Amino acid sequence: MTSVDRVVVVVFDGLRPDMIAGRMPALEAFGQAATVFTGARSVFPSVTRVATSSLGSGQWPRGHGIVGNAMHQPQVLQGRALDTSAFGDLILARAAWGRVIGPQTLGEALAAAGRRMAVIHSGSAGSAFLCNPEVAANGGHWTFSIHGQEATQTPDAVRAAEERHGPLPKSGTPKHDQLAYAADLALAGALGEDGPDVVLIWLCEPDSTYHSHGLGAAETTAVMASADASFARILEAATQAPRGQRTAVMAVSDHGQITTTGHFEIETLLRADGFDARVRPEADTAIALTLGSSGEIRCLRDEAGLVPDLAAWMMARPEIGMVFARDDLLPLAPGALPLSAVNLDHARAPSLFYVMHSEDGPDHFGLPGRGLKTGGVAVGGGMHGGLNRHEMSTVLQLLLPGEPAGARDDRPCALPDIAPTILDLLGLPADAMAGHPLRPADKPAPAEVERLTAGSGDFHQVLERRRGAGGWVLDHGGRA
Numbered sequence: 001m002t003s004v005d006r007v008v009v010v011v012f013d014g015l016r017p018d019m020i021a022g023r024m025p026a027l028e029a030f031g032q033a034a035t036v037f038t039g040a041r042s043v044f045p046s047v048t049r050v051a052t053s054s055l056g057s058g059q060w061p062r063g064h065g066i067v068g069n070a071m072h073q074p075q076v077l078q079g080r081a082l083d084t085s086a087f088g089d090l091i092l093a094r095a096a097w098g099r100v101i102g103p104q105t106l107g108e109a110l111a112a113a114g115r116r117m118a119v120i121h122s123g124s125a126g127s128a129f130l131c132n133p134e135v136a137a138n139g140g141h142w143t144f145s146i147h148g149q150e151a152t153q154t155p156d157a158v159r160a161a162e163e164r165h166g167p168l169p170k171s172g173t174p175k176h177d178q179l180a181y182a183a184d185l186a187l188a189g190a191l192g193e194d195g196p197d198v199v200l201i202w203l204c205e206p207d208s209t210y211h212s213h214g215l216g217a218a219e220t221t222a223v224m225a226s227a228d229a230s231f232a233r234i235l236e237a238a239t240q241a242p243r244g245q246r247t248a249v250m251a252v253s254d255h256g257q258i259t260t261t262g263h264f265e266i267e268t269l270l271r272a273d274g275f276d277a278r279v280r281p282e283a284d285t286a287i288a289l290t291l292g293s294s295g296e297i298r299c300l301r302d303e304a305g306l307v308p309d310l311a312a313w314m315m316a317r318p319e320i321g322m323v324f325a326r327d328d329l330l331p332l333a334p335g336a337l338p339l340s341a342v343n344l345d346h347a348r349a350p351s352l353f354y355v356m357h358s359e360d361g362p363d364h365f366g367l368p369g370r371g372l373k374t375g376g377v378a379v380g381g382g383m384h385g386g387l388n389r390h391e392m393s394t395v396l397q398l399l400l401p402g403e404p405a406g407a408r409d410d411r412p413c414a415l416p417d418i419a420p421t422i423l424d425l426l427g428l429p430a431d432a433m434a435g436h437p438l439r440p441a442d443k444p445a446p447a448e449v450e451r452l453t454a455g456s457g458d459f460h461q462v463l464e465r466r467r468g469a470g471g472w473v474l475d476h477g478g479r480a
């Protein structure tokens with residue numbers, strides 16, 4: 001293999017690998033030249049900031065501690081969940097916790113070796129933060145956020161972009177302008193001959209438009225074409241000689257999406273059955289919860305007393321597909337699976353975690369994958385967060401200079417493997433990370449496959465996972 005001195009990573013937020021063909025010609029052609037990891041998966045819960053933290057640290061959620069997009073953390077904030085999309089909330093979290101994601105981030109590993117990392121982020125400010133949380137302390141690193149100078153720890157990067165490319169695009173969906181702005185910025189300097197060693201470009205689509213317009217909508221097809229056009233420009237600049245001959249390019253997504261077919265009013269229904277549960281807990285509220293395709297149920301008091309009834313309540317609801325319990329609470333929740341089974345056993349994890357029911361059947365566009373949700377989008381919009389195979393399957397493609405074209409690699413791998421792969425490509429050790437470097441030339445042995453089941457009464461759930469070099473990779477879960 002030719003030696004690599006730069007890695008360019010392009011993230012397509014929410015992109016389903018089965019939706020590339022026919023919609024994204026540049027990415028499709030890239031896949032013909034690159035190694036395509038067909039066994040690549042997200043982490044659980046399959047939401048953006050949990051995924052970003054895995055990408056930015058090489059850890060599963062059990063190692064980085066971002067256990068949800070929203071997470072009730074009373075020692076940081078009372079009255080509402082910590083919102084990991086919000087820059088200010090992450091600054092508060094750091095003040096309370098010390099480190100936001102640990103034990104070491106990709107940015108820190110690079111900085112320790114004197115390498116520079118740039119992040120060009122067109123999604124939420126929180127996701128931008130989590131790509132390189134200690135960016136300001138990592139010499140020469142910078143993170144651009146599309147949300148402005150106040151939304152990043154390196155405001156000079158935003159100021160320089162505004163001076164060169166004009167005002168930041170206004171919010172609204174589909175986000176065509178954000179995609180173009182991110183590519184403009186990458187081409188203007190980050191991908192130059194003397195640019196950073198790692199350039200991470202986060203494209204906020206098709207996630208936003210999947211959510212708001214639906215997976216198969218005309219607007220979605222159009223924004224996927226825009227994301228593809230930005231990718232084509234980035235790829236051309238990244239592979240331009242002479243440095244392009246020493247550049248590895250990765251195309252990845254953080255999770256997929258499925259179509260929502262119904263809403264489940266979990267807070268109202270819990271309260272109607274006598275549980276003191278709230279999304280926005282008051283001073284004496286017993287149970288805090290979060291919403292989406294999945295969510296946390298966190299007992300703020302009387303945990304041992306409440307968990308048995310809460311678990312039984314969820315298992316009796318056909319709308320709920322899976323129930324997980326923190327490992328120490330498992331004896332109180334017969335029928336639940338342990339959070340350790342989905343790599344979510346961190347000290348910040350909640351008492352219980354629910355996943356809404358989903359199926360593989362087609363949605364109203366004819367695309368496979370549909371399910372229920374408790375919040376986040378209007379019915380018919382796309383959603384993610386659960387363990388449906390179409391939420392878990394991700395794009396992971398790696399183009400190395402001098403490697404033969406068109407390889408398909410079906411080993412189990414996941415988001416925590418990306419940071420170690422970046423370090424490995426640059427000749428740096430990745431031993432501190434849970435993930436494992438992906439080396440296309442290696443031919444791993446056939447993967448160990450496991451089917452975990454649990455149930456109580458009429459409730460039966462199953463979790464399918466495969467053992468990868470970096471841990472258990474989650475393929476699919478739901479009602480048995």
Ligand SMILES: [Zn+2]
Pocket residue numbers: 013014047048049207254255
């Ligand atoms: Zn995402």
